[in-house]
Amino acid sequence: MRRETMVKAAIVGATGIVGQQFLVALKDHPWIEIAALAASERSAGRSYKEAITDASSGALRWFCEEPPVEEVMEMPVQNAIEMDISPIDIVFSAIESDQAKILEPKFAVAKPVISTASAFRYDDNVPILIPGINSEHAKLLEVQRKSRGWKGFITPIPNCTTTGLAITLKPIYEAFGLNAVIMTSMQAMSGAGRSPGVLGLDILDNVIPFISGEEEKVQRETQKILGNLEGNSIRPARFDVSCTCTRVNVREGHTESVFVSTQKACEIDDVASAMREYSGSADEADLPSAPKHIIIVLEDPFRPQPRLDRDAEDGMATVVGRIRKDDVLKNGIKYLLVSHNTKMGAAKGAALVAELLIRDGYIS
């Protein structure tokens, strides 16, 4: 249902891949309206359409599957560092971490910032929220506000590779406990963004076996997201996580091969049922961007596939398949997942966090 007073949002990094996905996620949104766009000095002072038009070739560098959002094409793009945020209620940040370190605290002094960047994910009083998985961690935002003397706060979403992993581990962790998790990712090209992103000639006919800093991020974030809020910080979950992160020739949708060692023995059907039955709290399922099923389990042994499954529930569901026993690990189970990296893993996932925080009174 449409809110009487809409929440006014600024999108910082609006010209990039995630920024464009924000425009799509917030088009016709019932609670949030786009009130300002910002990017680097390069784009500042131009209309949005000019800013995403390649100066030499004239090509419109629109990335999303959905058509360009007409309503914003003539909006001006501001220089993020100079942006006046006084008329804004919330800032969505879709910039690289180096810039986020400078810009996000500047905004958070006065306004809530929901970030897709990693700059503050590992700070003590900063939650990494996935609504329906660890919504209760939002309480840390009050601690953050008080300790930093800010009116606003910074709340990052997870790295896009962590998202599907943490979501699918949650029901397993709750039902059977976890000793260890081993994950190998096959990550889409869009995950690297577009400035400059992955070069076509490097990825064509190829798999790139290293993504700088990614494995450490996924390991740390998974434990933090599934950890317990204790006092003024989160005690990370006590299971080991080991990852190998690779880049593959896929446009969108991260595929992950996951092996887990559970504390209690369990059968394949138990894991499939735990995942199917898990849907977060009913309240969160009602948020405008929430998927009906946060996890979808498929029986077909040739699924999930990024091309076929990334768009499930408009890119908001994590799709799981090939759940089977692993005889090498103690109480071993293994499966594959596909998660949409620029929707649930980025812009629409951040919109979902905003909805949770609006509903619970952290943003007005």
Ligand SMILES: NC(=O)c1ccc[n+]([C@@H]2O[C@H](COP(=O)([O-])OP(=O)(O)OC[C@H]3O[C@@H](n4cnc5c(N)ncnc54)[C@H](OP(=O)(O)O)[C@@H]3O)[C@@H](O)[C@H]2O)c1
């Ligand atoms: N791609 C994904 O799947 C994904 C998923 C989850 C999280 N993330 C995170 O989301 C963030 C954005 O990623 P992306 O893939 O959208 O990158 P991108 O396509 O390379 O876009 C980068 C954006 O940052 C802007 N920018 C660059 N320097 C700036 C500055 N000094 N001040 C303000 N804006 C500046 C760019 O504006 P100009 O056009 O003016 O240069 C552009 O809008 C990153 O932190 C990334 O790690 C990405």
